[in-house]
Amino acid sequence: MRRLEARWGILMALPAILGFVIFTIGPMVASAFFSLTDWTIGASPNFIGLDNYATMVQDELFWKSLSTTTYYTLGAVPLVLIVSFAVAMLLNQKVRGLAVWRTIFYLPTLVPAIANVVLWIWIFNPDFGLLNSLLRQGGLPGSQWIYAESTAVPSMIIMSTWGFGNTMVIFLAGLQGVPRHLYEAVSIDGGGAWRRFWHVTLPMMTPTIFYNLVVGVVGTFQVFNQAYVMTEGGPNHATLFYVYYLFRKAFTESEMGYASALAWTLFMIIMVVTFLMFRNARRWVYYEMAGAR
Secondary structure: OOOHHHHHHHHHHHHHHHHHHHHHHHHHHHHHHOEEEEEEOOOOOOOOOOHHHHHOOOOOOHHHHHHOOOOOHHHHHHHHHHHHHHHHHHOOOOOOOOOOHHHHHHHHOOOHHHHHHHHHHHOOOOOOOOOHHHHHHHOOOOOOOOOOOOHHHHHHHHHHHOOHHHHHHHHHHHOEEEEEEEHHHHHHOOOOOOHHHHHHHHHHHHHHHHHHHHHHHHHHHOOOHHHHHHHHHOOOOOOHHHHHHHHHHHHHHOOHHHHHHHHHHHHHHHHHHHHHHHHHHOOEEEOOOOOEE
């Protein structure tokens, strides 16, 4: 019976296994090989070893795209975490119409990516956009937003808060899992709202914060839609995000070998950053059963 169950289990899992091998492992192995070649679409790959990686070190646009993506990550991830955590705490209160408020705050996440970008193009329009109209009504000077080199990335960082719904839901689930008796203990000891937050909510939420931090960093290092639809990497390469630069090398300039090297470099960067976050997490992430790890 055990052998029969094992055979049926493998048979049922076979489509998923084949899909993973063919559509994930296969392309990864192929891109690793192509990263060692000089290959353009329509031509045969020419093996050149590590030349693509050597060229990358001297490529100014590679460093520009990497620094721009890092800048965006350092701005967008903390902002989204703070906003989504604050909103989750508000939505964790017992008030009327709570389900309606939760739906309203989550709705922007359901907007398709391209429609979302087109909406923000209008919001950022320097002539008749929503933001500049509000600033003028308040007697304040307008901004060029994504159309100026100095404000393009900060504008996209502001835009990143629009889709905080998924992060908010995860925070909300974590907040609802905090034991009530801990809050009661603080209240009995005379602690107020701030002490309940600082000594109970925040420590108990650190695993959830850490999860959202890792997911946010990995996601922002792969930002693409904004640069592709809104700015095409401009102005003056101010929004030349890494994945957009990779896309341009692969499908505009047809340098598939160099693009594969860029992809593997990004993979290694994300691996190193994730490893460092997990190593540092031992100092501040608290687990109820084992304290900080």
